[in-house]
Amino acid sequence: MAEHVEIFGNSLVQHDPAARRATLALLDPEEAPGVIRHLELLASSRGYTNVSARVPAAHVRHFVGAGYRLEAAIPHFYGEGETACFLVRHFGEAQDTERMSLLLSRILAATEMHSLAGPVSLPEGGALRLVEPSEIGDVVSLYRRVGVAKPAAVDDPIFLHNFLGRGDLFLGLWIEGILVAACAAIFDPTTGTAELAHFVVLPEHRGKGLALLLLQRIGELSAACGARLLWSTVRAYAPGINITFAKGGYHFGGTLTNNSYIYGATESVNVWHKCLADDPALAWSSLF
Structure with missing residues (x-):
């Protein structure tokens, strides 16, 4: 539904x-x-x-x-x-205490061990660009192959057409003509913020820094579109994406306990944020 x-x-x-x-x-x-x-x-x-x-x-x-x-x-x-x-x-029978507090603590401790990363290079044979309406089929195939963590309809062509039509961004990474990773920026003009969401990387391409490459590029594009602050909620029990945001210069804002319905089960999510005014590399991007 x-x-x-x-x-x-x-x-x-x-x-x-x-x-x-x-x-x-x-x-x-x-x-x-x-x-x-x-x-x-x-x-x-x-x-x-x-x-x-x-x-x-x-x-x-x-x-x-x-x-x-x-x-x-x-x-x-x-x-x-x-x-x-x-x-x-x-409400009701919902749990209001963290069920995996030790794992959560270890992941957050791991993020503190990573300093700000430098720019990630585009892999050989790679092309990093915004998704065009004609490429929505590639995006649908990617999410259906990996699976959709949250019930956000990103594997629905109609949802994606509407998404692009209202001015939000979908960024894709193609290697040798195959879409292997993607993410999105959802803009809120009332606050001047952009929510970064829907990060996905094919399993065989993980561990190569591609999520960080996406994060860096979507930040530049969002700054160029006028966003002054970027934020995201990510799976609290997934070390990789939390470390990626830490290496991207984002700040931990807290954990929302048992807050999201992910892969059919209730999980906690971590909040990460970055004010672009504090990051000259983004605030004065050469994209302007």
């Missing part, structure tokens, strides 16, 4: 009946009490087990008072430097 999008006043709520979870993606500050009541009604009426919210720091108190827990934050997410706070409330 596809994800639903609801407009509540001037606020935006996304929810997924299959995963039994809802997310407040955009909050109108004037609507905080009403939105909180709406989210609780939505969860109770549909049997949802997890409701998360991304809100400006000034309004966290409303959610904490309603039983939400602060789990992550991204400084300077909103205008005038205001922090975005990620909160969660678990």
Whole structure:
């Protein structure tokens, strides 16, 4: 079942009946009490087990008072430097404690051992470019071969056509004419941010730094499109992608516990972020 999008006043709520979870993606500050009541009604009426919210720091108190827990934050997410706070409330039988805390700690410790990486070279026979509408079939084949971690419809041609049509970016890496890796940037013009998502590399091409190459290039392209801050949520139990973001100069923002439905099971995700004003290589990219 596809994800639903609801407009509540001037606020935006996304929810997924299959995963039994809802997310407040955009909050109108004037609507905080009403939105909180709406989210609780939505969860109770549909049997949802997890409701998360991304809100400006000034309004966290409303959610904490309603039983939400602060789990992550991204400084300077909103205008005038205001922090975005990620909160969660678990309902019913949902677990609100980390089930794999030792693994999570070891992965985060591993990320701290890696310093900022230099530019990654394009592999021999490689071509790194934005996906064109005529190449959507290649993207669909790639995701269907590897599998889709989250129910985001990136293996659906219609979803991808709409994705490219609204101005978001899909970056692909072809080697000898075969698409072997991809990622995306989803822009939010209201905050000037871009969410980096849908990273995928064919198994036989992993361990070669291709994810880092994608991360570096999608950052440059996002900066050229006007994004001032990049962020992402990645699987907390996957060492490779977390280390990739650390090597890319991103900062760890927190862990969202049992927050995502990945490969058919509930998992935690880590939040990573980078303010482009702090990175001259991106802020003054030669792409301008």
